[in-house]
Structures are given as C-alpha cells and as structure tokens.
Amino acid sequence: MSRRRSSAEGPLRTCVQCGAVAEKRRLLRIAGRPGSAWALDPAGRLPGRGIYLCREGGCVERFASRIRTRKGGARWKMGDGGMDLADRLAAMTADEA
Numbered sequence: 109m110s111r112r113r114s115s116a117e118g119p120l121r122t123c124v125q126c127g128a129v130a131e132k133r134r135l136l137r138i139a140g141r142p143g144s145a146w147a148l149d150p151a152g153r154l155p156g157r158g159i160y161l162c163r164e165g166g167c168v169e170r171f172a173s174r175i176r177t178r179k180g181g182a183r184w185k186m187g188d189g190g191m192d193l194a195d196r197l198a199a200m201t202a203d204e205a
C-alpha cells in the first residue's frame with residue numbers, strides 16, 4: 109500500500125490576511141501587478157501576481173479595510189487602485205450577507 113496521498117487536491121495557497129493554507133480553488137484570488145490595476149479573479153485565471161483570501165471568516169472584509177489605508181495599500185503597492193478594489197470587495201461581501 110502506498111503512503112502517498114492522492115494528488116486530487118489542487119495547489120495550496122496561503123491567505124494573506126490570516127495565514128491559513130487552503131486549496132487554491134477554495135480561496136478568493138485577486139490578480140494584478142504591483143503599481144497598476146488589481147482585479148477580483150474568482151476563476152483564478154487572470155495573469156499577474158495573486159493575492160489569496162479565505163472566502164469565509166471575515167478575511168475579505170478585514171483585507172478590504174486594510175487596503176483602504178495608505179499603509180495597507182502600500183503593502184501591495186496598490187496605489188489609488190486599492191480604494192477601488194476595497195469597494196468591490198465590500199460590495200461582494202455585502203451581496204453574500
């Protein structure tokens with residue numbers, strides 16, 4: 109009997125907000141390039157760097173409040189796009205509430 113686990117699980121990613129590790133497809137991806145536009149990427153297909161967040165547990169809300177601040181936005185080099193992204197994240201979580 110093999111001890112190796114099935115590779116049916118997808119690649120793992122870390123939530124930038126709480127540090128939880130989960131399958132990539134179970135996390136919400138935000139795609140973008142530092143210094144330019146960032147966009148929600150629920151399907152995980154957009155090019156660029158990825159930021160991953162738990163879909164549940166308040167990580168999306170907390171991340172949105174973080175990037176509204178100058179310091180939080182600077183952490184990911186979001187520039188003015190951080191506000192826009194925060195608004196979209198807030199709208200998304202409001203829909204689910």
Ligand SMILES: [Zn+2]
Nearest residue numbers: 123126162167
């Ligand atoms: Zn999280």
